[in-house]
Amino acid sequence: MPWITVQPAGLPVILERRRMPQLRAQLPFARNFHSLGLRTRVVLCQLPLVSCMLVVTSVFALAEPAMFANPLFTLCLLLHAVLLAACAVVPWERLPERSFQIVPVLDFVLIALLLHAVGRTYSNLMLLLVFPVIWLSVSKFKSRILVAFAGTLATALVPLLAPGGLDAGHLLRLVLLPSVMLAISISVHIIANNMDFQRDQLAVKEAEVRRLLAASREREQLLHAVVDSIDVGLVALDAEGRVTLTNRQQDAFAVRAGTSRDAAPDLQQGRQRIYDGDGVTFLAPESRPVRRAAEKQDVAGQLLWLGEEPQRIAVSATARSIEGQDGDCPGGSVVLFKDVTNQLAELAAKDDFMSGISHELRTPLTSILAYLELALEHPDLPAEVAAHLEVADRNAERLLTLISDFLSASAGTLEIRPEPTDLADVVRAAVQSAAATAAAKDIALDNQVDHELVAAADPARMGQVLDNLLSNAIKYSPAGSTVSIRGWQHAGASVLEVADTGYGMDDADRLRVFDRFFRSSSARRSGIHGTGLGLVVTKEIVERHGGTIDVASALGEGTTFTVTLPAAEGRSSSAATKPEAGSGGLRNRAAT
Numbered sequence: 001m002p003w004i005t006v007q008p009a010g011l012p013v014i015l016e017r018r019r020m021p022q023l024r025a026q027l028p029f030a031r032n033f034h035s036l037g038l039r040t041r042v043v044l045c046q047l048p049l050v051s052c053m054l055v056v057t058s059v060f061a062l063a064e065p066a067m068f069a070n071p072l073f074t075l076c077l078l079l080h081a082v083l084l085a086a087c088a089v090v091p092w093e094r095l096p097e098r099s100f101q102i103v104p105v106l107d108f109v110l111i112a113l114l115l116h117a118v119g120r121t122y123s124n125l126m127l128l129l130v131f132p133v134i135w136l137s138v139s140k141f142k143s144r145i146l147v148a149f150a151g152t153l154a155t156a157l158v159p160l161l162a163p164g165g166l167d168a169g170h171l172l173r174l175v176l177l178p179s180v181m182l183a184i185s186i187s188v189h190i191i192a193n194n195m196d197f198q199r200d201q202l203a204v205k206e207a208e209v210r211r212l213l214a215a216s217r218e219r220e221q222l223l224h225a226v227v228d229s230i231d232v233g234l235v236a237l238d239a240e241g242r243v244t245l246t247n248r249q250q251d252a253f254a255v256r257a258g259t260s261r262d263a264a265p266d267l268q269q270g271r272q273r274i275y276d277g278d279g280v281t282f283l284a285p286e287s288r289p290v291r292r293a294a295e296k297q298d299v300a301g302q303l304l305w306l307g308e309e310p311q312r313i314a315v316s317a318t319a320r321s322i323e324g325q326d327g328d329c330p331g332g333s334v335v336l337f338k339d340v341t342n343q344l345a346e347l348a349a350k351d352d353f354m355s356g357i358s359h360e361l362r363t364p365l366t367s368i369l370a371y372l373e374l375a376l377e378h379p380d381l382p383a384e385v386a387a388h389l390e391v392a393d394r395n396a397e398r399l400l401t402l403i404s405d406f407l408s409a410s411a412g413t414l415e416i417r418p419e420p421t422d423l424a425d426v427v428r429a430a431v432q433s434a435a436a437t438a439a440a441k442d443i444a445l446d447n448q449v450d451h452e453l454v455a456a457a458d459p460a461r462m463g464q465v466l467d468n469l470l471s472n473a474i475k476y477s478p479a480g481s482t483v484s485i486r487g488w489q490h491a492g493a494s495v496l497e498v499a500d501t502g503y504g505m506d507d508a509d510r511l512r513v514f515d516r517f518f519r520s521s522s523a524r525r526s527g528i529h530g531t532g533l534g535l536v537v538t539k540e541i542v543e544r545h546g547g548t549i550d551v552a553s554a555l556g557e558g559t560t561f562t563v564t565l566p567a568a569e570g571r572s573s574s575a576a577t578k579p580e581a582g583s584g585g586l587r588n589r590a591a592t
């Protein structure tokens with residue numbers, strides 16, 4: 001499609017759009033026209049007419065030298081030269097705005113003079129009018145179109161002043177020329193103004209782009225400052241798994257691990273001192289967090305050790321994926337490394353403390369148990385006292401088990417001896433133990449496990465699990481509420497559920513409920529005593545049975561713990577459905 005532009009000198013040029021860059025390269029002043037001085041611009045605008053006048057003069061010199069004998073003709077040539085000189089020397093910028101537009105008006109006069117000098121024979125020279133017409137029309141003022149039209153009309157009438165009749169050709173020129181010039185004038189005015197408008201828009205957009213660039217540079221600097229100020233090591237990866245950003249803390253970790261920033265931590269093998277969570281095994285490159293994140297694997301709290309003793313540190317690594325531009329496919333990931341050396345040392349100190357205390361408690365407790373046993377063996381013991389002593393004995397036994405658990409939890413060794421066990425009995429005993437505490441708090445215990453529920457389990461340990469879940473349900477429920485215990489079998493697995501309608505937990509607390517020493521913020525605020533260890537031991541016991549424990553909770557609504565023990569070997573699995581809350585028990589019985 002042809003594309004029309006106007007040269008600074010006012011000449012319309014038809015070009016192919018795709019050839020535009022070439023033209024720009026050829027006409028450097030075309031790009032910078034508006035940055036040139038006003039005088040230069042005026043001279044440039046006058047040059048096309050002057051060039052044509054040179055051609056005209058040359059043609060007359062060759063074809064009709066007699067013309068130079070005509071004083072009007074030579075005067076006319078002289079005036080053209082004077083006008084060009086005036087264009088170059090007049091300080092236009094100091095004169096009132098747009099005074100230079102007198103030049104195209106004077107062009108009309110000089111062309112009229114030329115037409116008069118050369119006579120009707122050369123009335124074709126009227127074509128020269130196109131130059132002042134275009135010059136005036138590129139102005140943003142519509143009135144210049146009228147000036148151009150009036151100038152054309154007046155000049156077209158000049159040949160009539162010459163003696164001789166008016167033939168049809170002259171008449172046609174008289175009508176056609178002003179009309180054509182008017183059409184050219186309007187077209188040039190529209191195109192030139194449209195270009196001005198586009199240039200203004202471009203300037204606005206350029207300013208906006210500059211502003212956005214500056215803002216984005218500022219934001220980038222801020223991001224770098226923030227990222228460098230945090231005490232968490234950070235490695236950002238793009239969608240292809242390439243490292244795009246690391247922060248100062250990560251550089252420090254890399255130095256300790258024997259890698260450098262340029263060596264892209266974790267992605268290279270070699271002299272690195274990166275160890276697995278046990279602090280001993282050298283961590284293979286493919287198991288390192290950045291490599292795993294680059295391969296789109298999940299990395300959540302991976303523990304690793306960096307460096308050698310005595311300066312080695314423990315870091316916990318977590319990877320988060322970044323959403324891509326289109327929102328669904330990941331655009332990369334960020335791997336965060338947190339120094340957890342102090343936390344680990346604190347945990348180890350807590351473990352030491354717990355095992356020390358537990359050892360200390362065990363000795364007097366063993367003595368209490370021994371004396372309770374002696375007292376229970378007394379033949380004259382009244383039945384009521386014997387019953388009370390039995391409860392004391394049972395609880396002292398439980399205390400001893402708990403203390404052993406503390407020791408096991410710190411040492412990580414819990415012994416499980418599974419045997420065919422009716423969990424209904426275990427639940428009954430646990431409910432009986434918790435009855436007094438529940439009654440004191442006016443909490444109802446609704447035991448819906450009124451049927452056999454056999455599983456391969458350690459009855460003492462499962463008793464511990466239920467004791468703990470029940471005591472928590474009672475502790476974290478308000479007076480007047482109900483704690484329900486349900487049990488059923490599903491695909492051979494035995495499921496026990498302890499549900500309360502108590503204080504509940506928010507999601508953040510729920511996710512940490514099995515962490516060692518964790519206590520929810522509401523539990524701490526309410527002043528309810530606890531160690532944050534019960535659920536750790538509970539989970540350990542369940543998992544050592546090969547089972548799972550899950551928790552569902554909603555703040556202010558209650559909490560449900562669900563323990564699932566796998567099907568015992570050699571037992572046929574029986575499909576059973578979960579009983580409705582409050583329905584009073586299991587409908588299907590386990591096949592034993």
Ligand code: ADP
Nearest residue numbers: 472473476519520523530531532533534535559
């Ligand atoms: P604790 O000795 O503190 O009860 P646990 O390990 O048994 O220790 O429980 C850890 C934390 O989990 C508790 O401190 C409490 O915040 C929360 N929790 C446990 N069970 C419940 C429950 N049934 N309702 C609400 N919060 C609970």
